[in-house]
Amino acid sequence: GQQVMQIPQYQHVQEGEDFTTYCNSSTTLSNIQWYKQRPGGHPVFLIQLVKSGEVKKQKRLTFQFGEAKKNSSLHITATQTTDVGTYFCAGRGTNAGKSTFGDGTTLTVKP
Amino acid sequence: GAGVSQSPRYKVAKRGQDVALRCDPISGHVSLFWYQQALGQGPEFLTYFQNEAQLDKSGLPSDRFFAERPEGSVSTLKIQRTQQEDSAVYLCASSSRRGPADTQYFGPGTRLTVL
Numbered sequence: 162g163q164q165v166m167q168i169p170q171y172q173h174v175q176e177g178e179d180f181t182t183y184c185n186s187s188t189t190l191s192n193i194q195w196y197k198q199r200p201g202g203h204p205v206f207l208i209q210l211v212k213s214g215e216v217k218k219q220k221r222l223t224f225q226f227g228e229a230k231k232n233s234s235l236h237i238t239a240t241q242t243t244d245v246g247t248y249f250c251a252g253r254g255t256n257a258g259k260s261t262f263g264d265g266t267t268l269t270v271k272p
Numbered sequence: 273g274a275g276v277s278q279s280p281r282y283k284v285a286k287r288g289q290d291v292a293l294r295c296d297p298i299s300g301h302v303s304l305f306w307y308q309q310a311l312g313q314g315p316e317f318l319t320y321f322q323n324e325a326q327l328d329k330s331g332l333p334s335d336r337f338f339a340e341r342p343e344g345s346v347s348t349l350k351i352q353r354t355q356q357e358d359s360a361v362y363l364c365a366s367s368s369r370r371g372p373a374d375t376q377y378f379g380p381g382t383r384l385t386v387l
Contacts, residue, residue, distance in 0.1 A: 167314075194375070203363060203378040204315065249314050259305075259328060260376075262314030 163188050163254045167263035175271050180237040182266035184250035191255045193226060193233045198265070199246040207235075207248075240270050274298060276379035278364050284385045285354045293349045293382045297366030304347050305376060306339055307363040315363055321347060354386045 164187040174180055184193065192211045196204035208217055210226035210233060217224045223236045233252075237244055247267045251260040277296045285291050297304050303322055307315035308331075317331040323344035332339070336354075341347040351358055361383050365376035 165314075196378075203380050204365075204376075206375045206377065209375065251314075259317045259320060259331070261317070262307075264312070264314045 163252070163261045165250060165252045165261045165263040167250060167266050169266055170264065171267050171269075173269045173271065174240050176242060177239050180240050180244070180268055182235050182248050182250075182268075184233045184235075184252070184263055186231045186252045186254075186261075188231070188254050190230050190252040192253050194251045194253075194260065195224060195233075195235055196249045196251065196262075197246050198249065202246075204249060237268075240268070242270050242272055244268060245270050276364055276366050276377050278362075278379040278382050280382060281380060282383050282385075284387065286387055287356060288353050290350065290352045291354055291384065293351075293362050293384070295347045295349070295364030295366075295379060297345065297347070297364070298368070298377055299345075301366035301368050301377075302344075303367045303369065303374070303376075304341060305365045305367075306347070306349050307365065308333075309361045309363055309381070311360075318349070318362075351384075354384075356386050359384055359386045 166185045168183050194209045195207040198204045208224050214228045215226040221238045225234045247265040249265045251262045253260045279294045305320050306318040309315045319329040319339045321341040336352045338350045361381040363381045365378045367374040367376050
């Protein structure tokens with residue numbers, strides 16, 4: 162079945178440093194979604210990418226979808242303590258109805 | 273308002289007990305999803321409803337797990353004869369359109385602990 166891998170599992174940064182998490186699928190995706198889960202909270206939708214090579218920005222966050230639609234990345238510029246949490250990607254296969262979540266990258270930010 | 277609500281928020285069960293977890297989706301949302309999230313892992317798909325129809329239950333781990341949404345709004349996930357490996361957070365999500373490709377709004381989850 163479809164597998165979605167995320168790296169790194171954990172990332173510790175100093176406030177102001179940049180952060181990137183990578184998502185790789187074993188199969189071609191029809192779309193990919195990114196979610197953020199704060200400690201003790203539930204996943205909150207951030208963005209959805211659909212087109213090959215798509216790049217979307219939300220303030221300090223930049224999301225990319227690979228040309229082959231099998232990988233994606235989330236980059237945060239100049240991290241802040243409010244960025245703390247676990248970032249999940251969820252990929253939907255071309256034939257499957259459901260999305261498969263990665264295991265997330267947990268970001269901690271030292272002030 | 274608004275968001276997806278789930279009850280109870282916490283449930284402790286003795287091994288072998290049956291449990292029922294409730295999800296109230298956002299009003300008018302057509303699609304409803306159940307996920308299981310173990311500590312340190314991403315949500316694992318369990319099942320998906322479009323209105324009252326259960327279109328995909330491929331993620332249910334065993335026949336002890338059963339979900340229903342009889343009137344196309346509130347949903348209940350039932351686990352019979354709970355086992356320790358069932359301990360996890362159970363998340364419900366809803367979306368406004370048909371199909372799982374749309375944005376999913378998650379509830380706060382029910383943390384189930386089986387002793």
